Structure formats: structure tokens, C-alpha cells
Amino acid sequence: VNFLSDNVRGASPEILEAVARAARGSALPYGEDELTRAVERRVSDIFERDCAVFPVVTGSAANALALSVLAPPYGVVYCHEQAHIQTDECGGPEFYSGGAKLGLLPGAHGKIDRDRLRAALAGAGIGVVHFAQPAAVSLTQATEAGTVYAQDEVAGIAETAREFRLAVHMDGARFANAVADRGLTPAETTWKSGIDVLSFGGTKNGCLAAEAVVFFDPARAGDFAFRRKRAGHLLSKLRFVSAQLMAYLADDLWLKNARRANRMAARLAEGLDRTGAATFRHPVEANEIFVELPEPALAGLEAEGFQFHRWEPGQSTLIRLVTAFDTEEADVDRLIAAARRLAGTRDP
Numbered sequence: 001v002n003f004l005s006d007n008v009r010g011a012s013p014e015i016l017e018a019v020a021r022a023a024r025g026s027a028l029p030y031g032e033d034e035l036t037r038a039v040e041r042r043v044s045d046i047f048e049r050d051c052a053v054f055p056v057v058t059g060s061a062a063n064a065l066a067l068s069v070l071a072p073p074y075g076v077v078y079c080h081e082q083a084h085i086q087t088d089e090c091g092g093p094e095f096y097s098g099g100a101k102l103g104l105l106p107g108a109h110g111k112i113d114r115d116r117l118r119a120a121l122a123g124a125g126i127g128v129v130h131f132a133q134p135a136a137v138s139l140t141q142a143t144e145a146g147t148v149y150a151q152d153e154v155a156g157i158a159e160t161a162r163e164f165r166l167a168v169h170m171d172g173a174r175f176a177n178a179v180a181d182r183g184l185t186p187a188e189t190t191w192k193s194g195i196d197v198l199s200f201g202g203t204k205n206g207c208l209a210a211e212a213v214v215f216f217d218p219a220r221a222g223d224f225a226f227r228r229k230r231a232g233h234l235l236s237k238l239r240f241v242s243a244q245l246m247a248y249l250a251d252d253l254w255l256k257n258a259r260r261a262n263r264m265a266a267r268l269a270e271g272l273d274r275t276g277a278a279t280f281r282h283p284v285e286a287n288e289i290f291v292e293l294p295e296p297a298l299a300g301l302e303a304e305g306f307q308f309h310r311w312e313p314g315q316s317t318l319i320r321l322v323t324a325f326d327t328e329e330a331d332v333d334r335l336i337a338a339a340r341r342l343a344g345t346r347d348p
């Protein structure tokens, strides 16, 4: 049973069917097609304002290209020290921006600490030629720690950014998981809280490969279209990416999928908690669980075929478990039962 990542899962049937439908007949290439236009309209409906929307096929490209518009080569993009753009994108943001630096900020549970951001900006040498110049803040929603920023936390960070004339980017690779079940609209979670650009994820939540870069003020998109083309991310048959996004956004499939993933994570976390042997590193608020279990239990689970990431190998027994849009309740319950049985085990 595989809890390694949401990336290990397949794709929603509705999305596969939409791709098959898009394969019939012909359509204009390079995003001039009707489906791609429809995605822009649908995203604008969901976010309650006219947006500029650019489909791409990886979250890394979405982030790096979005940030390249916000930050000049001599700029600084502030982010959490565990942000995906810092730890997992191989210098992509620096590459696409032509050299902008990432300014790393600490903060509990994967969230940027607003006071640390303010302190960093106050000491950043704004306007001084010797210093790289603060240009943007990037925050991840849901975070890399599986937590979700509250609306006032997003708004607070954006307010501080705005005070120093910085743009604000949201890495929403798991945006659906952050929005589902929270009683907030996508608009409230983003531009109404001060977000300028969103990397809106689809791949982890049921698409084959589809993300959208969403500029809430189309004027802010600037030369994004040229940057995307130059980066090799303007697909000739872009309609296949747009077909995925249309199906993802139709009938709230994106929210339905995320609700299931979140529900399975909550069930798994509760079950592990009941074993009495689990120590949670972060609150479980989306579809990722960071938990410590005794080594014999971990070894036993692995021997029984359960797959998960050992998060700090050799240093601790922290593991990451990720649920997804198609995680089966029975698999969650099997893991809980095995953990309960194995948690009593002691080293010989």
C-alpha cells in the first residue's frame, strides 16, 4: 500500500475521458484553442474576477516562471526555509529569473513567520546598490508540512510584503487540499488576502500533468507568455493540458478529490493517534501526515509492504504519509491496524 506521495497515484477517470474527447478532431495549437480559452473563463469564474491563466505541465515550471515575472535577476524572493522552491526545484527559480536569490525564513509548521519576514525586509538594504533587492514573497498553501495558513496569516504576510512593495506568490501545488472544507472561497484564500499570482496545482489531485499559473491582475502577467515559450513550456497541443484542467474544475471535481484526500489523512492520523505510539510533528490539516513511530513498528510496516517516506533517514523515525484523491479507506484502516499491532513490538 503506497503512501509515499500524491504523485504516485493515477488520474481521475473524468480527466482521462476529457483527454480522450480532446483527441478527436482538430484544434488550433499553442493555446489558441477553445479549451484553453474556456480554462481562463472557468478559472476567472472560480476566483470571481478576470484572471490571466497559463497552463503548464509541472509545478516547478509554474513556480519558477511565475517568480521570474515578479523578481529581477538582482532580486530576492523570500520563502520558508523548507519551501519546495528552495529544497526541491534544483535552482529553477534562480535559473528562470536569471539569478534572483531566495531569502530563507524560519517558521513553525512550514509557515513563514511574519515577524521574521518584517525583520528580514527591514535589514535588507532596500535601495542600496550593494544588496540584492527584495522583490517577492512566496508562500506555499497547503504547506510542505501539511498545514494550512489561516486567511489572516496569509493576509498578514501579504500586508507586510505590500508595505515593502513586494509581490506575493502562492505555491498552490496542493491548493485544493487547502481550500476544501474550510468554508473560505478561492477568492478569499488568494487575491482577497493579497496574493498576486497562484501556481494552481492539478497533477497531485487527479490530473495527469496539469498546473495553471493564475495572475489575479492580468496586467501583472507582463511578459509571462514569452518566458513560458522560451522555457519550452508552451505546448503545441496545449489543449490536452487544458482538457485536464477543464475536467478538473468542472462539477467541483478538484474539491471533491481534495476532500477525499483530506478525509483519508484525518482518518489515518486519528487511527495512528489511537495506537498511543505516534508523535505528530505538525498538525494534520490537509493530505500529508508527518509522524514519528517506534523503529520496530516502522520496520514491521515496511516488511509488510507499506510504503512511505522516511523523512530524516538516520536521524529520526519521522515519516511522511500522503493520501490522495483515490486513497481507499480499507488501505488506511489496514495501515492503522498494522501500526497498532506493531507498535507494541520492542527491540529484541
Ligand SMILES: Cc1ncc(COP(=O)(O)O)c(C=O)c1O
Pocket (backbone or CB within 6 Å): 057, 058, 059, 060, 061, 063, 084, 085, 140, 143, 144, 171, 173, 174, 203
Ligand atoms: C509544494 C510543492 N510545490 C510544487 C511542486 C511541484 O512539483 P513538480 O514540478 O514535481 O510538478 C510540488 C511537488 O512535489 C510540491 O510539493
